[in-house]
Amino acid sequence: DGGITQSPKYLFRKEGQNVTLSCEQNLNHDAMYWYRQDPGQGLRLIYYSQIVNDFQKGDIAEGYSVSREKKESFPLTVTSAQKNPTAFYLCASSTLAGGYGYTFGSGTRLTVV
Amino acid sequence: GQQVMQIPQYQHVQEGEDFTTYCNSSTTLSNIQWYKQRPGGHPVFLIQLVKSGEVKKQKRLTFQFGEAKKNSSLHITATQTTDVGTYFCAGASGNTGKLIFGQGTTLQVKP
Numbered sequence: 001d002g003g004i005t006q007s008p009k010y011l012f013r014k015e016g017q018n019v020t021l022s023c024e025q026n027l028n029h030d031a032m033y034w035y036r037q038d039p040g041q042g043l044r045l046i047y048y049s050q051i052v053n054d055f056q057k058g059d060i061a062e063g064y065s066v067s068r069e070k071k072e073s074f075p076l077t078v079t080s081a082q083k084n085p086t087a088f089y090l091c092a093s094s095t096l097a098g099g100y101g102y103t104f105g106s107g108t109r110l111t112v113v
Numbered sequence: 114g115q116q117v118m119q120i121p122q123y124q125h126v127q128e129g130e131d132f133t134t135y136c137n138s139s140t141t142l143s144n145i146q147w148y149k150q151r152p153g154g155h156p157v158f159l160i161q162l163v164k165s166g167e168v169k170k171q172k173r174l175t176f177q178f179g180e181a182k183k184n185s186s187l188h189i190t191a192t193q194t195t196d197v198g199t200y201f202c203a204g205a206s207g208n209t210g211k212l213i214f215g216q217g218t219t220l221q222v223k224p
Contacts, residue, residue: 042216101146
C-alpha cells in the first residue's frame with residue numbers, strides 16, 4: 001500500500017530542545033510539504049520541496065529546518081528558536097503539478113512541556 | 114502575499130439541512146482543491162477544480178469554481194452525521210503545485 005508515514009504520533013519536548021519529526025512516503029511523489037495546524041488558523045506552510053536536495057521556505061519557516069536527501073524522506077526539525085512550537089504538524093506529498101491533490105500523513109502532535 | 118479566506122468558520126446544522134462554505138482568494142488561481150478533515154484526523158483530498166465556472170458533483174456534494182477563478186464554494190445537500198468535520202479549500206497559483214489553505218469551515222450536524 002502506498003502512503004505517507006509520520007512519526008511519532010505524539011511528541012513532548014522540553015523548552016530549549018530541538019526535535020525532529022519524521023515523514024516518509026512511498027508514493028513516488030516529487031513534492032513534499034510541511035504544514036502547521038493551530039485551532040482556528042487552518043494549515044500554514046512551513047517548508048516545501050519539489051526535488052531532492054532543494055527546498056523553499058513557506059510562510060512560517062522561522063525556527064524550523066528541513067532536509068531532502070532522499071526523494072522518499074522530508075524530516076522537519078523544530079529548533080529551540082521556534083517560540084511557540086506546540087501544534088499539530090502535517091506532512092504531505094504530491095506530484096509536481098499537484099493535480100491529484102495532496103496526500104497527508106496522519107500528523108505529529110508536538111507539545112512543549 | 115496570496116491569501117485564501119473561507120467563511121463561515123463554524124456551522125451547526127440539523128441533520129437533513131443543507132450546508133455551504135465559501136472560499137475567496139486575493140489572487141487569480143490556477144486551480145482550487147477541497148479537503149475534508151474528520152475530528153482527530155488529517156485532511157483528505159476531495160476534488161480539484163481547474164476551469165472557470167466549473168461545477169463538479171460527488172453524490173450530495175457540489176463544488177463550484179467562480180468565473181474569475183478567485184472564488185469557490187462547496188454545497189452539501191441534506192447533511193448527514195457522517196458529514197461532520199472541517200472542510201478546507203486550498204488554492205494554487207502558477208504551476209508550482211504549492212497550495213495556500215483557507216482557515217476551514219467546521220461543520221457540526223445534530224441528529
